[in-house]
Amino acid sequence: MSLFQSRWEELASIKAELACRDWFPGTSGNLSIKLNDDPTTILVTASGKDKSKQTTEDFILINDSGKPITETNAKVSAETGLHLEVYKRTNAGCCLHVHTIDNNIISELFGDEGQVVLRNQELIKAFNIWEQGAQISVPIIENIADLQELAINFGNAINPQVPAVLIRNHGITAWGKNGFEAKKHLEAFEFLFSYHVKLQMLASAKLSYI
Numbered sequence: 001m002s003l004f005q006s007r008w009e010e011l012a013s014i015k016a017e018l019a020c021r022d023w024f025p026g027t028s029g030n031l032s033i034k035l036n037d038d039p040t041t042i043l044v045t046a047s048g049k050d051k052s053k054q055t056t057e058d059f060i061l062i063n064d065s066g067k068p069i070t071e072t073n074a075k076v077s078a079e080t081g082l083h084l085e086v087y088k089r090t091n092a093g094c095c096l097h098v099h100t101i102d103n104n105i106i107s108e109l110f111g112d113e114g115q116v117v118l119r120n121q122e123l124i125k126a127f128n129i130w131e132q133g134a135q136i137s138v139p140i141i142e143n144i145a146d147l148q149e150l151a152i153n154f155g156n157a158i159n160p161q162v163p164a165v166l167i168r169n170h171g172i173t174a175w176g177k178n179g180f181e182a183k184k185h186l187e188a189f190e191f192l193f194s195y196h197v198k199l200q201m202l203a204s205a206k207l208s209y210i
């Protein structure tokens with residue numbers, strides 16, 4: 001199997017799994033996986049598609065400027081610029097962007113602080129942080145309509161030690177050195193966000209009964 005085919009299948013399988021979790025509502029979300037460095041080649045999702053469906057036009061091969069390098073009628077993801085920032089600034093091999101209710105609520109709850117600090121959770125070990133009292137701080141940037149400016153702000157917010165950035169009331173972009181690690185990181189962040197949202201809800205429900 002060629003490298004192109006194996007990366008295509010790897011990304012298609014991640015896409016199918018995330019779709020089963022309902023993480024691509026309303027055609028939202030975009031995914032990418034790197035094939036090569038020097039010159040950089042990346043498979044990225046086509047824009048505006050129903051990401052719960054599998055088609056032969058799901059991914060487009062692009063260069064490090066985001067331009068397709070094979071013949072295609074499809075358009076690259078509107079948020080390709082954000083993926084390129086990740087590949088430029090980290091050792092990522094795969095990058096996943098999803099909109100979920102939990103990541104949107106967390107981004108709004110902590111948006112004014114510009115970060116959310118996650119701590120006291122076993123699953124922090126998914127980020128390869130093993131010490132007692134471990135914590136991880138996820139940057140949060142404002143969502144703006146100008147996607148070029150959004151990509152610049154997103155790139156500036158990247159901390160190579162933390163494999164994700166939240167975009168306020170929009171979604172999360174998480175990455176890893178390969179597809180397996182990117183999905184592991186994304187799932188761990190979403191677990192931690194869901195835990196915090198539910199805990200916060202329980203805390204405020206309890207207060208209102210007192």
Ligand SMILES: CSC[C@@H](O)[C@@H](O)C(=O)COP(=O)(O)O
Binds near residue numbers: 027028045076077097
């Ligand atoms: C249809 S709402 C979502 C989009 O505006 C965007 O944020 C998104 O995640 C998907 O864009 P896409 O161009 O399909 O990759």
Ligand SMILES: [Zn+2]
Binds near residue numbers: 029097
């Ligand atoms: Zn998006």
